[in-house]
Amino acid sequence: MIADLGNRAPILNVRSVDKTFNKGVVALRRLSLTVNEGDFISLLGPSGCGKSTALRLIAGLMEPSIGKIDWTGGQGADDLGVVFQEPTLMPWATVAKNVWTPFRLRGQSFRSVKDRIEEALSLVGLEKFANAYPRELSGGMKMRVSIARALVTRPRLILMDEPFAALDEITRQKLNDDLLNLKARTGATVIFVTHSVFESVFLSDRILVMAARPGRxxxxxxxxxxxxRGIEWRTSAEYARIARETSDTLHGATGATEAAE
Ligand SMILES: Nc1ncnc2c1ncn2[C@@H]1O[C@H](COP(=O)(O)OP(=O)(O)OP(=O)(O)O)[C@@H](O)[C@H]1O
Structure with a gap:
């Protein structure tokens, strides 16, 4: 996995997408976004603004009601990696066997992809835990396994749905640092869903602030x-300024939604 951040070709275009569920719940209205190779994009917004729905649409797990999603990757498991808030590991399988899952689902033997599994575990700093079981790991380590499982196929796009929300603050910051290191090493393109202003400003190069009812x-x-980016960025005046702007935008939107109710 060689970083190639010079290439910023668009890989995903979401064009004016609406998603309406049964009973008329408009989860998303006119969602448009372009993702370029190497982007780190955060979707930031209050509960219910459609962040997870947007990720599920992009992952092809559901269809838009209106609009179109153009994705230059294929439909194969190779092109998309997904990380959820819960690590969703199989408790009866070792760390290495958990990371093997995307290949196993495609009928590829463990032995044939052993190098790829080792590479993914090394990217998340867990190479020494290949034979451990999930119950032996901390919450942060379990999440690293989940990230390794998403990376193992070297996907073109990684979708992360509040992956660190359940972790304590110190572990969360450490995983934020590690995620950026990983991005630097792999050139990964990431769409990251979060409730956290600080996390979004630390990680992303673009923050899409969303509001609810309808999600947009x-x-x-x-x-x-x-x-x-590291500790200097987290403690800089510019970081504080952008966090303030982001927070004001978010609270302005929440206030507007509440006022409309
Ligand atoms: N399968 C579904 N059927 C009906 N309504 C749904 C379904 N999935 C989501 N919704 C509704 O769509 C809206 C957006 O939900 P979504 O889970 O995408 O929001 P979110 O921003 O990810 O929220 P959270 O931060 O709490 O996870 C909500 O009003 C939700 O109740």
Missing amino acids: IIKEIQVPEPYP
């Missing part, structure tokens, strides 16, 4: 700070 993007905030 209300503002795109650019974070022009170059990668790699």
Whole structure:
């Protein structure tokens, strides 16, 4: 996995997508976004604004009611990696066997992809835990296994749905640092769903702030700070300024929604 951040070709286009569920719940209205190779995009918004629905549509797990999603990747498991809030590991299988899952589902033997599994575990710093079982791991380590499982096929796009929300603050910051290191090493393109203003400003180069009822993007905030980012970025005046702007946008939107009720 060699980083090639010079290439910023568009790989995904979401074009004016609406998603309406049965009983008329409009989960998303006119969602449009373009994802370029190497982007780190956060979808930030309050509960119920359609973040998970947007990810599920992009993952092809459901169809838009209106609009179109153009994806230059194929439909195969190779092109998309998905990480959920819960690590969803199989408790009876070792770490390595859990990471093997996307290949196993395609009928590829463990032995034939052993190198790829080792590579993915090394990317998340768990190479020494290949033979451990999930019950032996901390919450943060379990999440790393889940990330390794998403990376093992070297996907073109990684979708992460609040992956660190259930972790304590210190572990969460550590995994944020590790995620950026991983991005630097692999050139990964990421769409990251979060409730956290601070996490979105630390990680992303673009933040799409969403509002609820109907779910929609209300503002795109650019974070022009170059990668790699570390503690200097987290404690800088510019980080604080963008976090403030993002927070104001989010609270303005929430206030508007509440006022409309
Ligand atoms: N399968 C479904 N059937 C009906 N309504 C749904 C379904 N899935 C989601 N919704 C509704 O669509 C809206 C958006 O839900 P979604 O889970 O995408 O929001 P979210 O921003 O990810 O929320 P959270 O941050 O709480 O996970 C909500 O009003 C939700 O109740």
